[in-house]
Amino acid sequence: MYDCDKDVCAYHKDEVTLPKTDQDSMRSRRDANRKRLRDGLSKANDPAPSEFVKQGSYAMKTMLRDAANDYDIDDGVYFWKEDLVGDRGAEKTSIQARWMVRDAIDDGSFKTAPEVRSNCVRVFYEKGYHVDVPVYRKSEDDDGNMVHELASSSGWKRSDARDVTHWFDDERSNSTNGTQLRRLVRLIKKYAKSRSSWKGGILSGFGITVLVTECQRIDSREDQALYDTMKAIRDRLNWNLVVKHPVTPNDTITSGDNDAKARMLRDKLTQALDWLAPLFEWDCTREKALGCWDKVFNTTYFSERGEEEARAAASYAAPIATSAALIGLESRTSASVLTSGGGRHA
Amino acid sequence: MPNPAGFGELGFKKAVLQLEARLREALPAPFRRLSSHEIGATYRQRRFERGWRIDMLCSDGEARQIDLLVSPAFPLGYPRTALVDGPGQLVWPHVEHDGILCLLPIMAEVDADDPGSVAIHLIGRSARLIEDLLKGEIIERDFREEFLTYWFYARDAKFKITSIVDPGGPSRELRAWRDKDMVIVGESQEQLESWLSRRFGNPRGNKRFHTEPAGLLWLSSPPLPADYPHNGADLLALAKKESDEAYSLLIDLASKAQKDIIVLMGAEGRGGSGLIATMTTSGRKVSSRDGKIQEPLSKGFAPNRMPKEVATLRTYSAAPVVKAEVSRADPRWIHGRGKDARSMRLLQKTVTFVGCGSVGSSVAAKLVRAGVGNCHFVDPEDLDWPNLGRHELGADSIGKNKALELAAKFQRAFPHLAIEGHEVSAQALIDGYRELLESSDLVISATGSWSAEGALNRWHLVNGRKKPFLYGWTESYGAAGHAVLIGADGGCLRCGIGGTGVPHFLGCHWPEGSATIEEPACGNHFTPYGAVELGFVNDLISETALRALLEESTLSHHRIWLAPIQRIKDSGGAITEAMTQLAERENPGGQIWEREWCQSDCPSCSFAREYRSVA
């Protein structure tokens, strides 16, 4: 396989992973949000949260850089069950809890007011991204175990997002190269998001995360690891399209045994492997190889690197062009310009 | 990045990549990317997204630089090039104020799939243009030949001037009319009044359109930018340099005018004659509220008693003149952008259209657009809803006379033509409008009525067949169209048509009968076809009419258009034996044939012979 290790690493660094500035602004926004919620709750004489727990790809650090700033971070808020009581001492329902949080966050400073969603409260920010705040209550059961319940559309439901984060941490430490594992997750998620027309039709980022941990092919070369992992996932999906939920027993991320989104991921991986086939030809050139990676990620990033190298290495015939030399270029390219137009009038 | 039309953001990036690689391969010397700050600062009013700078050693030993620039829509459209630190506005032709070069005409097309070659080609062209400019020969030539463009760049008036003036010499006095939306200049008070009342209707009561004196300086060669007048004195100097007539024209205008004077200037450029305009601003300020002159130039003198010398000095003073663009609305320009030699001949013609139905109205519309100068529409009927699908008129004319409505509509739209409607039948036309028929260069009848057209034919014969008559009709379902031109020689209309109006030569027949469908009313029949099918028929008749107006052919003839054969079959029809013989071979239809329209010593011919021998 033609070696594009450095290029794939560079692509990950420049285009895939979240830039530090975005991380910082996301964190400060999250903190402001937490403070806003705390203040709002105390102002309304509502119970104080017991803790906040970041979750999802934000917690797993597998988020992708997004040119449109469409970042979706999840930051769960936890309350003690005995605190969540409403009028006349009745226990707050799932929807009442979400409304309480929504009203507390909304201090009137938002352009778009926070909304109550089926499993969270959504807070919109100007630059296009939003923070989802799932609402949990916790209590001890008779055996002294901590029980976490999510305020969901179907009422209070046993769930704790921390379990997924812990699962991924475990996977990373069990891997021979936990940081490469995380990069592979990001790169394959990036591929799945590379065409806007695939949006909504392809397996979710969480599903991809599970498949990458399952099929990871760690390698000293980043491009090789990526190719092999893509191939391994494709083969795995050829054999079975079902993806199990990593922490909820008997739950699956896919639905049924012929899930359309998993199938789409499989087919698109096959396509990517086809696009990368020229890398295995004996006479593959660097230009060609970079073109293949551009095709996969639907970008010009790789070829631009090649062009930069070519520019740096270029040797020119003269320090300055004479007008005569430039005029000489005109006739050689005249087929590309037709001054009289195409002769089609309307 | 704002709106990357057509190829998308990725398409833009790919094209830029291809372009850069191409520059690297093709250019003999290094080039550099421009920063977005440089691009924004240098090309402030333009939307360029990327740019590159190329150093160039010119033949005069000086180093110059060419910028290559692309917009966000790239590779749609084409890259622009600029001469860095160019000489400024209107010093060199084809170089805009910010150095951008005009290399390609408006209709130029470039290969968006090969943006690298396009860019290289334009760099080559730019280098050649700059060398040509350095040699200097093209500077005056191009400034003069394309003077409308450079005047346009130099213009400073907020308004455009509309001209219905014939754009040619000599220098002469004109008249101008203005209101807050429009300034229009014409040859005379009469011409302007006629144009304005046709365009906008007559002024209320006994008011008239108020016009004022204006002038045309016809220049022996177009002015160079250096000669563009800045003030009144420059304008007068320009006229003086041109001719004594031009000079005295401006002097006369100064003493006649009550307001600032509009002076058109015209000359022959490469593409034909062109007009530009100036207006003095020497102080005849008009109040925007009541239109009265606030500070008359004649201040200190009794009305109309200001000496000529004083008027001249005050009018053509150091006060600036504004430069305005001229929109030509003269017939030569409207009908063929000054390039169609036929338009001036058609403008002299008079055509009478008898019958303004589905055929007549469309044929009339085409000939009006072709620029026939005098049109008369004749029809006794009112427009009804089922007419709409095949008529030039629409719902706003329902219940109104077809001829009058059609005339009113086209008169407003073509104020330089004379268009009249007459609400009379063909029979009444013959009785009461002999002069109209006699003065027409061509009478086009599309009534579909034998009683009307038989009568017209008899009048034509009796009157000696001095000018041609054209009869046009369609067969059922728009399956075939006919244009029969009756000239001075050959058959008359009746020679080829039976006593009850059935032509001897038919294109199609319907073996099953039923070529018409009855309406649920007594005696009303129609055949179903629409404006689309009819279009070919109307075009046949229109083209025959145009030929009759422009060519002196005197022999009667018959042109037939036949619909594509499948369409005829679909309507249950078949081609006649006669048509098959005319076509001579396997006939696909959709084509025009021509045949003679022979004399057959018909009843009408003998009637006319007797009538004329008695008279």
Ligand SMILES: [Zn+2]
């Ligand atoms: Zn006859």
